[in-house]
Amino acid sequence: MKLIIQIPCYNEAGTLAIALAELPRHVPGFDKVEWLIIDDGCVDETVAVAKANGVDYVVRHTGNQGLAKAFMTGLEACLAAGADVIVNTDADNQYNAGDIPALVAPIVEGKAEIVIGSRPIATIQHFSPVKKALQKLGSWVVRAASKTKVPDAPSGFRAYSRAAAQRMMLFSEYTYTLETIIQAGQKNMAVTSVPVRVNGDLRPSRLVKSIPSYIRRSIVTIIRIFIIYRPFRFFATIGLVLFLAGVLLGLRFLAYYLMGDGDGHIQSLILTSVLLLMGFQTFLIAFVADLLAANRKLLEEIRFTQRREGGNGLASSRTPVEKVAAE
Numbered sequence: 001m002k003l004i005i006q007i008p009c010y011n012e013a014g015t016l017a018i019a020l021a022e023l024p025r026h027v028p029g030f031d032k033v034e035w036l037i038i039d040d041g042c043v044d045e046t047v048a049v050a051k052a053n054g055v056d057y058v059v060r061h062t063g064n065q066g067l068a069k070a071f072m073t074g075l076e077a078c079l080a081a082g083a084d085v086i087v088n089t090d091a092d093n094q095y096n097a098g099d100i101p102a103l104v105a106p107i108v109e110g111k112a113e114i115v116i117g118s119r120p121i122a123t124i125q126h127f128s129p130v131k132k133a134l135q136k137l138g139s140w141v142v143r144a145a146s147k148t149k150v151p152d153a154p155s156g157f158r159a160y161s162r163a164a165a166q167r168m169m170l171f172s173e174y175t176y177t178l179e180t181i182i183q184a185g186q187k188n189m190a191v192t193s194v195p196v197r198v199n200g201d202l203r204p205s206r207l208v209k210s211i212p213s214y215i216r217r218s219i220v221t222i223i224r225i226f227i228i229y230r231p232f233r234f235f236a237t238i239g240l241v242l243f244l245a246g247v248l249l250g251l252r253f254l255a256y257y258l259m260g261d262g263d264g265h266i267q268s269l270i271l272t273s274v275l276l277l278m279g280f281q282t283f284l285i286a287f288v289a290d291l292l293a294a295n296r297k298l299l300e301e302i303r304f305t306q307r308r309e310g311g312n313g314l315a316s317s318r319t320p321v322e323k324v325a326a327e
Contacts, residue, residue, distance in 0.1 A: 003030040003104060004057075004083040008038045008070035012091035013045040019090070020053040022097035029108035030085070036077055036321075037091075040070040046091075051324055057081055058322040071176040075165045077321045086160045095119075095157035096197035104159045106192050113164040113189045116150050116181070117157030117196035124198060134218060141222050142178050145230060146185025150193050153181055157196055164189055167304050171228055172221055179221075182229050228296075231289030235282055243279030246272050 005023055009016060025033050036057040037050045041064035050058060059077040071088065078086045085107050089095050095117060106112035121135050135154055142153035154177045167187060172179045184191050226234045250272040256265045
């Protein structure tokens with residue numbers, strides 16, 4: 001059994017050595033533990049620091065492509081390197097690496113395919129009250145959409161079995177944390193959480209540049225997730241609201257008409273017609289979106305089969321993985 005710990009990096013020369021120094025080389029249940037970094041277009045000494053501190057693999061993007069893309073590149077590179085289990089953590093040493101054995105234990109024991117490290121959000125001092133509230137809101141939305149019980153959906157400290165990593169496919173370019181859990185729930189994967197510890201804050205978050213920006217991008221991400229993974233429910237709900245509004249307005253006009261005052265409410269009749277038509281058209285969109293979602297699932301199954309049967313070749317053909325020579 002091989003465990004590979006991956007770290008997405010974008011100009012992390014100042015903190016990467018600290019994070020790497022905490023990573024284990026021996027974890028119960030595994031014959032080999034290796035480290036991999038994803039160079040997401042770094043322009044500092046991140047790669048040199050990584051090599052000097054013993055990483056086994058480096059996979060590079062020619063330019064910065066964002067956290068979600070770096071995460072997926074890492075999964076593919078780990079699969080190419082023969083990983084049986086993949087752990088994802090951060091380069092700023094936010095998560096306590098001493099909890100990695102607990103993180104992978106449910107996978108080793110065959111109890112889960114994906115394990116999310118649940119942080120003690122309420123006690124993290126460098127999280128503002130607004131950020132804590134957003135973390136709870138995001139986790140609630142993900143639980144509702146995925147039918148899982150993950151208490152800390154935005155956590156990036158997580159472990160994937162090989163089969164789970166092979167089934168992952170991201171559409172978001174902002175972050176992978178919410179979408180991967182919802183996708184796992186849609187595919188009936190076994191997802192669980194374990195409590196993990198966090199370390200002190202070494203640098204400001206790259207993902208949360210400002211609270212308004214974080215709120216805006218999180219809302220957009222959540223809406224996109226609902227459209228992609230719950231398209232029928234999303235559009236059917238909108239259609240139902242429009243249709244019911246039209247029905248209620250139509251009943252109002254009918255009441256006035258029966259009382260002999262219909263001539264003064266022609267505008268209501270026009271608006272009723274528009275709302276009913278919009279509601280009907282939105283229902284049609286819901287059925288079309290549902291057909292597209294079914295087609296997407298078929299494509300994901302084809303990609304999973306290609307990954308599983310293609311062995312190491314698929315991932316390595318996408319992004320070359322540099323094996324760092326032992327010193």
